[in-house]
Amino acid sequence: MTLPTDVRVGLAAAALFVALPFAGLGDYWLYTLTIGFYYAILAASWSLLVGYVGRISFAQAAMSGLGAYTSVMTVLGLGWPVPLALVVGAAIAGALGLFIGWLSLRLHGPYLGLTTIAFAEILRIAVTAEHQWTRGSLGLSAAPLIDGATRPVLYFVALAVLIATVALLWAILRTRIGLFFQAIREDEEGAASLGVQVTLWKVVAFALSTAVAGLGGGLYAHVVGLISPTMMSLQEMGYVLAMAVIGGFHNIIYSALGGVLLQVLLEYLREIGEWRLAIFGLITILILRFAPNGLFGTLAALGAALRGRS
Amino acid sequence: MSGIALVEQALNGLVIGSFYALTALGLSIIFGVxxxxxxxxxxxxxxxxxxxxxALAALGLPPVAGVVVAALGLVVLGGLVEWSLIRPVYTDKVDRPDEYAIMITFGLAILLQNLMLSLYGPWPLRPAPIFRGRVEIGELIISGDRLAAAAAAVVLIAVVLVILRATWAGKAVRAVSQNRKAAExxxxxxxxxxxxxxxxxxxxxxxxxxxxxxxxNVTPIMGIIPVVKAYVVVVLGGLGSIWGALxxxxxxxxxxxxATVLIPDTSRALAYKDAYGLAVLVLVLLVRPQGLFGERRRLA
Structure with missing residues (x-):
């Protein structure tokens, strides 16, 4: 049995990431990759919504922040263990996503974009304003993911969460649900006429996507140890969009790889300062315009074409 | 609240409102067509x-000429962007034009923000305003730079309204806004x-x-808050509606x-100032997506 190209690419990348610490990669780069895994989760969750269901959202970074703050405050306020708090963060983000998805059912395209921007900004403003709980823009310290864990341990935990999340999403997308999603993307009324419960699956997609973002945010919080409302900003959302688009937002595996790739490049090109973000913006535009399947999607198609010819 | 404070706040709101209207007007014209x-x-x-x-610092132009140069510069930039990136939306060159347009303009925003951040740094620049000093009307004191900017905004809006009404190009813009097929x-x-x-x-x-x-201030991120306000404004007035934007x-x-004055807890009121409009935006889109002045149409 041959596996689909995207799965083979994903497995190869996963094998590489598992091998890197054993090949002697230093703590600094392991930490960079760990943050990259967070962005990968975010980019994958966003592309689930945009690439598969065709529903645009600008609330992904805000939802990640919601998951992060919920998780950190659950540990601080209720004294729950971190893994449980992560689940609570994901559940709250998913619940709000369910609500927003239900509210905005009838909205499409730019209208949906504006609605999700509004929700994202309201969330960010509320987290900044309620400083008696969140310490506002000063930031909130988070309990460590695992007490006394070294960088390599955190790296493997984050990698495991990323792989588990992407595998779960991939498995869901492979069932009939994935087909429902794509049917909604291609033609909502047509799908409904063929018996797809459009309302249900649109809301489910929103909730699933935001829950994964919330989980990612919680993971980030407990890895980094400090969160602030900037992680919910529209600029941050822009980077997630750039990562998913550059990787290939029609495929969760490719967009996840886009997240890791961009984060690594961001660190690697540190000396050119903000130019790297300008360049990423430019690449995002060029890819959208000329290679909408993204870097990995285009490469995969190219590879398939070459093999077909030989 | 005393009578004079009431008038002062209303005037402040009018000045800010004219800024919002000017920013939103362009957004609405683009959406319309x-x-x-x-x-x-x-x-x-x-x-x-x-x-x-x-224009002021390097070329030494007077402020009014600076505004004109800025507008002309953006005509060129806007034209280039439309020609290179936006055109595929309506020439059937892309699969899903709605999502493409949203993502490509968002990507452009990332590019421009970080380009200016790289070129000029995050430091706020403070060019000279059109008019300095204060204006006193009886007991009312308003800072002159704001008042002058608001007055200029009103003049600009009036000019655009005349262009849209009286010129052939303006009529074409309105015709395509109303019905693209019929206009064609x-x-x-x-x-x-x-x-x-x-x-x-x-x-x-x-x-x-x-x-x-x-x-x-002039900074690379100076556009983020005003544009979110402009989203609120165009949604409230009705996307694509000129009068609605105003x-x-x-x-x-x-x-x-x-709303800021009426909420007793001032620090919280200020913190939430930017959120009121966003709540309005969500409410309008959910209850009356065509806004106050927009036409009812399918939102697909």
Whole structure:
């Protein structure tokens, strides 16, 4: 049995990431990759919504922040263990996503974009304003993911969460649900006429996507140890969009790889300062315009074409 | 609240509202013709601020000429963007034009923001305003730079309204806004009109940035908050509606000023100032997506 190209690419990348610490990669780069895994989760969750269901959202970074703050405050306020708090963060983000998805059912395209921007900004403003709980823009310290864990341990935990999340999403997308999603993307009324419960699956997609973002945010919080409302900003959302688009937002595996790739490049090109973000913006535009399947999607198609010819 | 304070707040709201209206007008013209929200509008506004600053600092132009140069510069930039990136939306070159337009303008916003951050750094620049000093009307004291910027905004809006009403190009913009197919059948060149609308919308954003930049500050992120306000304004007035953008701007100006004053806990009131409009945006889209003045249409 041959596996689909995207799965083979994903497995190869996963094998590489598992091998890197054993090949002697230093703590600094392991930490960079760990943050990259967070962005990968975010980019994958966003592309689930945009690439598969065709529903645009600008609330992904805000939802990640919601998951992060919920998780950190659950540990601080209720004294729950971190893994449980992560689940609570994901559940709250998913619940709000369910609500927003239900509210905005009838909205499409730019209208949906504006609605999700509004929700994202309201969330960010509320987290900044309620400083008696969140310490506002000063930031909130988070309990460590695992007490006394070294960088390599955190790296493997984050990698495991990323792989588990992407595998779960991939498995869901492979069932009939994935087909429902794509049917909604291609033609909502047509799908409904063929018996797809459009309302249900649109809301489910929103909730699933935001829950994964919330989980990612919680993971980030407990890895980094400090969160602030900037992680919910529209600029941050822009980077997630750039990562998913550059990787290939029609495929969760490719967009996840886009997240890791961009984060690594961001660190690697540190000396050119903000130019790297300008360049990423430019690449995002060029890819959208000329290679909408993204870097990995285009490469995969190219590879398939070459093999077909030989 | 005393009578004079009430008038002062109302006047403040009017000044801010005119800024909002000017920024939102361009967004609305672009949406009317192209049926896309330009998510890089705030960055056009920001570039306008920088062009104004450079026109004054490097070329030594007078402020009014600086505003004109900023507007012209944005006509060129807007035209280039429309021609290179937006055109595929309506020539069936891309799969899903709605999502493409949203993402490409958002990507453009990232590019422009970080380009200016790289070129000029995050430091706020403060070019000279059109008019300095204070204006006193009886007991009322208003800072002159704001009042002058608001007056210039009103003049600009009036000019645009005349262009839209009286010129052939303006009529083409309105015709395509109302019914693209019918306009095309009657001989309007839709591609050229789209280019025109995008250039005009960008020019309005640039002029707004040039006028308001000196009042607040010119920074790479100066466009983020005003453009979110502009989203609120155009949604409130009805996406694509010219009068809606103007009325929405004035309404939001008053709402923000008075909502802030009326809430007793001042620090919290200020912190949530930017959220009122967003709540209005969500409410309008859910209850009355066509806004106050927009036409009812399918929202697909």
């Amino acid at each position: 192209l049926k896309i929200v330009n998510f890089a509008h705030g960055e056009f506004y920001m570039i306008g601020g920088y062009i104004y600053y450079l 059948v009657l001989g309007v060149n839709v591609g050229r009109t789209a280019l025109l609308a995008f250039g005009l919308g960008a020019a309005l954003a640039g002029a707004a940035g040039a006028l308001i930049g000196p009042v607040f 009325a929405g701007g004035l309404i939001l100006g008053q709402v923000e000023v008075f």
